[in-house]
Amino acid sequence: MTPLQGCLLVSALLFAIGLAGAVTRRNAILALVGIELMLNAANLNFIAFWRYGPNPEALSGMMVVIFSIAIAAAEAAVGLALIIAIYRHYKTANLDEMKNLKG
């Protein structure tokens, strides 16, 4: 198993953990945390491919990670703001109670 594959495995496991958390936990905040974890797994992938890739001088993977960190920041801010607004409205932060939006 090469180091690259190690990185990929780690990121895959991280992704799976994040997905599991986001899917199973009731609390909306934890769903958000899971999404953050998935994002970070993706970042790890980028870094790994940049490092072991054919031409690391382009720094492309790094750039993508930097931008994705920025986007994750915005995403977390807005997501948590949404959660707080929802909490104000429904007096709960549990995802399985927020199901008014259905057919």
Added chain:
Amino acid sequence: MSPAFLIIAIVTLFAAAAAMSLRNLVHCALSLVVALAGLAALYLQLDAQFVGFAQILVYVGAVAILIVFAVLLTRSDATPNQAILAPGWIAGIAVSAGVFATLGWAALNSPGLPKQMPPAPEATVKNIGDLLMTRYVLPLEVIGLLLTAALIGAVIIAMKEETPKSGGSRRESAPSEKLERTDPALRDCYEAKKGGGV
């Protein structure tokens, strides 16, 4: 596969698992911090110094705080005594397991992955800055716009509808209320950090 890498990876994964599985949300947030710090360490391992520090600055310094605040604001920092898992969680576990299986399988049997580590590239802050200002300048501007929009949007969403209570109750009030007043401030700060850091 250096031992350092192994240790860091294991710590990270365990922290992540804890973050997803602990009952108390604050513990979850703290272990998330550990996981993110571990990821930063992994980046350093992979010679991505700037990204590592940015990761710490952003995630540990801001996102974690943000999450913690959200936990407190939604009054869910006490250990819950009812179920913490949503109905149908088994399906979720199964799905995520399937995802991990497919991803891992793909990672393991995809041919043509470089075998050994190339020499460490020249990834100084100067290069990164040059690239950001030359080749990636458009994405940079877009990101700036996005962050501004997110900042304003977050403030608008989390703004209190009813006017805050006046009088003495405003000075020494329940933490949540004080936090709600300072809450948009956190997002602000966090956005400006990005601006300053990059």
Added chain:
Amino acid sequence: MFEALDQIFVTLKHQAVVFFPDAWQPLVSALISIAFIPLVFATLFAFVTVFERKGIGRIQNRYGPNRVGIPLTKIRLCGFGQFIPDGIKSLTKEDIVPRAADQAVHFLAPVVLLIPVLLAYAVLPMGRNMTAVDLDAGVLFFFAVGGAVELSVFMAGWSSHNKYSLLGAMRAIAQMISYEIPLILSAVTVIMIVGSLKTVDIVAAQNHYSFGLAHWFVFTPWGLAGFILFFIASLAESNRSPFDLPEAESEIVAGYYTEYSGFKFALFFLGEYLGMFAINGLGITLFLGGWTAPFSFLTWVPSYLWFFAKLMALVFTFIWIRATLPRLRMDQLMNFAWKFMLPLSLVNIVAAGVWHFLGAGWLRWVVCSALIFGSYAILGWGLMRNQKLGKRIYRFAD
């Protein structure tokens, strides 16, 4: 001879390192230089505590501690031995943990506070060739590890399940995060001008003289404004007065370490002071020319002496301010951060850019000063006009 004096610690380290096999040498040198940091600064901390008490006593026209000298002797040292009984006391006191507290987090909090603070010293150049680790993204590293402090504060405040602790923690976090922006933005100006995040480069960029005066950044308009902003923000970052709301004794018992006692409390205390030193060290590095001498004819004085002299000067200013200014109110604090310091620091960045692109000449001085002072005047006028920082209104319980 002076060079030898200047480089004495470096040479000593080399002498020590050569005894080890080559494979270990880098590790050992790093270990040595890291091991020295806590040593030096812990003693500095011990000294400064007494210094602060005596200084404040002096300013408040009373005696500070003036009895304890070297134990078991008659030597008083005007009370500068005071820290020894203090230390003994705090190490031997009982360590109380509330039953309701969250044990693990309550225990981890001081550790989490202390580790990043010590890490931050790694990039501070305390003298010529006296930087523990010269990271490529040094300043970023400093701020990154600085971010962890807030986390420890939260852990302390939340884990002890005391409303005063929580209040203090929240105040502290809000305040730190709010003031971290002017801090970083004012540092960004220097980074822009120097074009590097390496602390060593930043110091080197200020290490030349014209007309015998050093080219410290504080001697330029944007540098002066940046330094003032940085200084105020660092006051707030290290929770010193007038920004000491987190541990406002008169309002919330002792803030987030209400429930701490004994050794953990001592750790918190240490962490606070070390953080103060570290952030002042960064300020010195960025604006006050690090270890360089102010005048060219004083360059023979060893560099580390300069660094510590500047550090002590800043620390004394902190003490002075603490003994002088009253405490702010929370909304005043926030308004000041978001409506005054943030815009000013942004304008300051613009000013630095103007400075850079106008090139040498008298014009850039005029333009920069006009920019900064104009915005300062406009901001101050506007804020004062609608009473954002207006005089205190007394509210009564209702």
Added chain:
Amino acid sequence: MTWIAQNLWLIPVLPLVASGVIAINKQPQRKLAVALSIGSMVLAFLLSLCAFSATLIHHGESGVFREVAGFNWLQFGGQWLQLGWVLDPLTAIMLVMVSFVSLLIFIFSVGYMAHDENFTRFFCFLSLFAAAMLGVVIANNLLLFFVCWEIVGLTSYLLIGFWYHKPSAAAAAKKAFITTRIGDLALLLGMVWLYAKAGTLTFYDGGNGCLEIPTLAKAFPFEGFGFVALTGIALLIFVGAMGKSGQVPLHVWLPDAMEGPTPVSALIHAATMVAAGVFLVARVYPLMKPDWSALAGPHTIVSMPPLDATVVITWVGAITAMFAASIAVAQTDIKRILAYSTVSQLGYMMLGLGVGGVAVGMFHLITHAFFKALLFLGSGSVIHGCHEEQDVRKMGGLKKFMPVTFATYAIGMLALAGFPLFFSGFWSKDEILHSAHNWPVSQIPFYLGCAGALLTAFYMTRQVALVFFGQYRSRACESADHAHSHVLNPPSHDGGYEPHESPAVMTVPLVILAVFAILLGFVGTPAWPWFDGFLKGEPVQFNFSKLTEGGTLGLMLASAGIVFTGLGLGWWLYGKRQRKTVEEPDVLQVAQPAIFRLLENKYFVDEFYDATVVRFNAWAARICNFLDRWIWGGVVLLVTWMTLGLSRLYRFTDEFVVDLGFDTGCETLREGGDEISKWHTGRVQTYLRVIGVALVVLVLFLVWGRKA
């Protein structure tokens, strides 16, 4: 080209701007209104003096001094319609007259309208009128002339109906408007015809103008009876002039127009607007009396020149002069008397134009403008003094109450009557009679003129005797009980309702006008016919012998005799033994009841019109109403019904054919949507799971795709 000719347009534009500004200002700003209108008039007057002096300077060098300026206004077809203005002696003299009289009357109105609450509106209208009138004067284009002419008509309408709360005023305004419309229609037709023939409406355009020989010769070739069209056009234009200056049979509106405020009567219906018709004839005189030989060209000999429009003009003028003068004898309303005298004087002007040419008519126009304005203002002063009393029978003995008014009024009256040698009226009228006497066609107009002169002298004497001599017959005039007269006249402080002299702002214009009424005559004596020469552009020199030669002297003596007869008769009948009461019948009524009644009722012209024109008009209106209501209305109703039926049909098909299909379709769609929406649980995590599954499937698919 002189500066003034370049900027002649300023003269009308100034009052126009003034009226506009006044119109957009608030009602109570009287000072501003007065300042604006009078200031603009003063400026206009000064400019007019500049223009006049310019013409004076160039007078006597190489024919008539004439300068034109113009600009392209709008383009239709291939050619531009050009508007412009002309500066020549005619324009100049009219400019000076109009602006000067207007100025004086403005000043007079400040005093006269002082109590009216619509003061500013009045001045707005006055300024607008002045602007339009000056525009008429300077117009070098029949179109521009017509436009200004119509604005003049409009302002006349507005000002006659200024006190529109009086039904009589409203009716009079309407009457004036409609009656003049008839003439304007004829003028418009003539204009169009002229344009069709000549291809231009510009008067003078350096040989291309429609009044200049080359164009006329081209447009109306002498062979092929072009002169018929020419005479027709001239007659149409003359009908327009008749309408404006109240010639028989279109004179009916002018006496009623006296319902308006007295300054309006003086300015519009005595001095300027009614003279506009005369001015029009004078302006287009080359059309009225073409130079046939010049038209015919050098090599055709005009053996016997065809009759032209001047014949008609002469007859109409003569009849009007006699006719109106005879009516004026029997009127009792001080302003109506003056109105009829105005009509007859206008008749004289027309007569003069017809028989003697431009100079004769214009000279009488100018002089008449001054002394008739004077008379009207004097009557206004009298009315003002007697608290809105207009019936001469209720006045009397005013000369001791208002001496200035009496003196000036007497001067005006003598000038109008044509008292020999010292008054302008004498010279102008005498010139007219003289040229009428020499008219080749017929002698009757001359005799009509003489009769008119006699009557003029007679009724003016009657009026003055009734108004100013004897004793005041209406003590404490209870008859001044009109709704507005109380508002307008609070009891004057000098004891009860005594008549009182008017303020200086009213008397000073009277004096000035009186001076001019005397002096103006001497610029047109036979001995020194400067006016004639000025208009013709010939140098004149003083030659006393002209007075005696060619029967001039005899004619002067004759007319003087006529005047004295009239004066004496009037004094013998009315002045010597004054009437005692208001109700006492008139002397003539006692003598000749039938004739007096005829005259009193103005020859029943109005009744005649009512019986014929008005009735026909009403009948035609009824026909139109019937057509509109039943024929066209029926057609529209039919169409409506058809549309309704059609829409009913559509509605039916919509409801029972189209909607049915759609309803079923929508129903099925909705049920399908219900089915599908069961997948839409509203739980985020379910969606996330599905996404995860999709990811797995995607990866597997990619792998297999790679394998395959």
